[in-house]
Amino acid sequence: MERQSSxxxxxxxxxxxxxxxFEIDLGDACAVAEYNLxxxxxxxxxxxxxPEHEGKGIGSALIRAGLSAARERGLKVIPICPFFAAYIKKHAEEHDLVDxxxxxQLGLS
Known part of the structure; x- marks a missing residue:
């Protein structure tokens, strides 16, 4: 389990x-980042x-945990999800993870 803070x-x-x-239990709901291997x-x-939990950084916490797991496991990332793709484009420190x-396709150097 990984703790993400903001x-x-x-x-x-x-x-x-x-x-x-990857999941975050929100008490009344669950936020998820789905993957295949x-x-x-x-x-x-x-x-x-x-929707009632949007704008709180929860999606970004899921992405950071997913990318951290990819790095730890030595996996290359395929960001089919547009939210993942947008996050990665904005964070140069994660570009090396992308297949x-x-x-x-993402226009990364």
Missing amino acids: SRGDWQVRDNPDRKR PKGMIMFTHTEVP VTWRR
Whole structure:
């Protein structure tokens, strides 16, 4: 389990490999970042934060945990999810994680 913090909240992010997703239990709901695991890669396919919890940095916490897990496991990232792709484009320190084909598609150097 990984704890992600921001000035707006402190969330426990857990990897749920049985459901292929990172999760944050919000009490009344669950925020998720779904993934698949092709050989040597992690493909992030969908991120969802319940509308009543949007704008609190929860989606970014899920992404940071997912990218951290990819780095720890030596996996290249395929950001199918537009939210993941946008986050990665804004954070140069994560560009090295992106699979070479997707680096070109995202316009990363």
